[in-house]
Amino acid sequence: MKKGLRSRLAQYGDEDFALFLRRGFLKGAGFTDDALERPIVGVLSTASDFNPCHATAARLAEAVARGVRMAGALPFVFPTVSLHEAFTFPTSMLLRNLMAMDVEEMLRALPLDAAVLIGGCDKTIPAELMGAVSANVPAIALPVGAMLAGRHEGARLGACTDCRRLWAAYRAGKLDEQDLNRAHDQLMPTAGTCMVMGTASTMACLAETLGFTMPGAATAPAVSSERTRIAEATGARAAAMAVAGGPKPRDILSPAALRNASVVLQATSGSTNALVHLAAIAGRAGITYDLAEFDRVGRDVPVLVNLKPAGAHFIEDFHASGGIPALWRRLRDKLDLTARTVGGETLGDVLTRWPTYSDDDVIRPLDRPIFPREAIAVLTGNLAPKGAAIKLASATAKLCTHEGPALVFDSLEDLANRIDDPTLRVTPDHCLVLRNAGPIGAPGMPEAGALPIPKQLGQKGVTDMVRISDARMSGTAFGTVVLHVTPEAAAGGPLALVRDGDPIRLDAPARRLDILVDDAELQRRRAAWKPPAKPRRGYTKLYVERVTQADQGCDFDFLMGTDPSTA
Numbered sequence: 001m002k003k004g005l006r007s008r009l010a011q012y013g014d015e016d017f018a019l020f021l022r023r024g025f026l027k028g029a030g031f032t033d034d035a036l037e038r039p040i041v042g043v044l045s046t047a048s049d050f051n052p053c054h055a056t057a058a059r060l061a062e063a064v065a066r067g068v069r070m071a072g073a074l075p076f077v078f079p080t081v082s083l084h085e086a087f088t089f090p091t092s093m094l095l096r097n098l099m100a101m102d103v104e105e106m107l108r109a110l111p112l113d114a115a116v117l118i119g120g121c122d123k124t125i126p127a128e129l130m131g132a133v134s135a136n137v138p139a140i141a142l143p144v145g146a147m148l149a150g151r152h153e154g155a156r157l158g159a160c161t162d163c164r165r166l167w168a169a170y171r172a173g174k175l176d177e178q179d180l181n182r183a184h185d186q187l188m189p190t191a192g193t194c195m196v197m198g199t200a201s202t203m204a205c206l207a208e209t210l211g212f213t214m215p216g217a218a219t220a221p222a223v224s225s226e227r228t229r230i231a232e233a234t235g236a237r238a239a240a241m242a243v244a245g246g247p248k249p250r251d252i253l254s255p256a257a258l259r260n261a262s263v264v265l266q267a268t269s270g271s272t273n274a275l276v277h278l279a280a281i282a283g284r285a286g287i288t289y290d291l292a293e294f295d296r297v298g299r300d301v302p303v304l305v306n307l308k309p310a311g312a313h314f315i316e317d318f319h320a321s322g323g324i325p326a327l328w329r330r331l332r333d334k335l336d337l338t339a340r341t342v343g344g345e346t347l348g349d350v351l352t353r354w355p356t357y358s359d360d361d362v363i364r365p366l367d368r369p370i371f372p373r374e375a376i377a378v379l380t381g382n383l384a385p386k387g388a389a390i391k392l393a394s395a396t397a398k399l400c401t402h403e404g405p406a407l408v409f410d411s412l413e414d415l416a417n418r419i420d421d422p423t424l425r426v427t428p429d430h431c432l433v434l435r436n437a438g439p440i441g442a443p444g445m446p447e448a449g450a451l452p453i454p455k456q457l458g459q460k461g462v463t464d465m466v467r468i469s470d471a472r473m474s475g476t477a478f479g480t481v482v483l484h485v486t487p488e489a490a491a492g493g494p495l496a497l498v499r500d501g502d503p504i505r506l507d508a509p510a511r512r513l514d515i516l517v518d519d520a521e522l523q524r525r526r527a528a529w530k531p532p533a534k535p536r537r538g539y540t541k542l543y544v545e546r547v548t549q550a551d552q553g554c555d556f557d558f559l560m561g562t563d564p565s566t567a
């Protein structure tokens with residue numbers, strides 16, 4: 001296979017001319033003949049002024065490039081789609097597959113021998129891994145790293161768990177605007193991704209556990225010199241991978257690696273979003289990420305990592321306590337330590353050289369977990385025949401077994417219009433149901449599943465209720481929230497048939513979610529159901545026509561599985 005500049009020549013029908021032209025343009029950019037003979041590492045930069053979580057990405061790309069050059073290869077930094085949670089209308093999840101296609105196609109199109117994937121904010125690492133697994137080019141992930149924690153009036157604050165807590169207090173009238181604004185200045189005190197165990201940190205931790213990063217890369221703070229040194233080492237390793245031609249993503253992504261990721265997802269009380277992303281990443285390699293298997297694995301794994309929102313600390317504390325390899329050490333009997341990493345080692349090899357220090361309050365021993373059971377459970381039942389998820393570690397224990405009448409919101413707009421209406425007939429026993437907020441219905445399955453507590457109840461001190469939807473939830477959120485109900489309402493799932501007042505039973509210990517309405521009545525309602533109108537043009541049309549349901553990762557059906565030409 002041709003390497004470096006000789007690879008993937010533009011098709012003019014004359015390969016020598018194509019290379020002559022390519023080299024000519026680079027000479028015009030000031031490259032010498034020596035440089036043009038080197039292996040090439042593509043550095044995917046997700047730097048964007050619209051992505052403040054990636055404010056350090058350009059500097060990291062420089063450090064990666066330095067490492068590539070030190071190892072004798074040639075770095076080429078290039079941009080890809082970059083997605084920030086708070087800057088992407090209507091939701092970044094709608095565009096995750098677009099970013100994955102961008103990454104896949106550029107990795108296939110450009111003359112590179114290996115790639116470094118710089119990502120971080122929630123959807124970016126999943127999109128990059130999806131694209132890299134499909135292109136199957138040697139690739140190594142580099143998370144941008146998390147922010148440092150903020151400090152405010154004697155307390156440490158973290159985005160976005162404390163954003164949500166403070167906003168809820170403000171809505172309930174317990175915090176005035178001045179106090180809210182003072183705290184606001186400290187919620188995101190540095191560049192980097194959210195510094196609690198939200199989706200960004202979860203996916204960074206899972207990328208490291210899957211073997212796609214250098215050790216320690218998931219947790220070093222964004223603004224630390226260690227992060228920059230990891231970037232340099234990542235560049236040097238990518239150069240070696242460019243020369244060796246591997247390992248490739250599908251050499252790394254195995255069923256054992258995915259099982260390890262399930263264990264770490266539970267032990268970190270990571271984001272429920274990871275279920276969707278892991279299914280999508282696995283699907284690109286033709287591997288089914290089985291939610292029932294995830295649930296089975298989880299029953300043996302308590303929450304050990306004491307980070308917000310389930311616990312007390314922040315990513316910087318996790319890192320100072322040894323980070324992901326230190327967690328692997330605690331979980332060693334539950335992990336397959338023979339799984340490979342891009343560094344050429346196994347997880348077990350990393351452990352033998354990793355410092356043994358660990359803070360027992362941040363990474364708890366197995367006999368002193370912060371939550372004694374699995375963090376996330378997978379439910380099924382007549383309301384969710386293909387599954388739903390609940391984060392037990394962030395839920396109110398007594399609400400995890402609950403029966404109450406449904407109060408249905410038909411859409412995000414309906415929710416926004418009515419949730420704070422003082423005439424809304426709602427009690428703390430109601431199950432708030434949001435539908436048409438799934439992959440097709442919204443579209444893009446936004447993080448709207450943690451429905452706000454109706455203002456009239458919040459002002460009376462109600463802080464949690466059972467909430468059920470086909471949407472997702474931010475990893476930084478909390479509450480008794482049932483998510484990813486599959487099939488979604490817009491695909492004709494039973495959620496579409498629920499009416500106000502229908503009794504709903506949540507029995508999380510028994511893994512059940514049921515609507516207590518007889519089948520004949522549900523059949524009558526189904527006969528009257530009509531699917532919602534679909535978008536008529538552009539990417540959104542493609543999305544709603546080809547997106548899979550949450551249990552399959554919300555990927556496009558035509559991107560799942562492997563292409564034999566890239567095996």
Ligand code: FES
Pocket residue numbers: 053084085086120121122160192193194198200
């Ligand atoms: Fe970017 Fe939280 S918004 S990681």
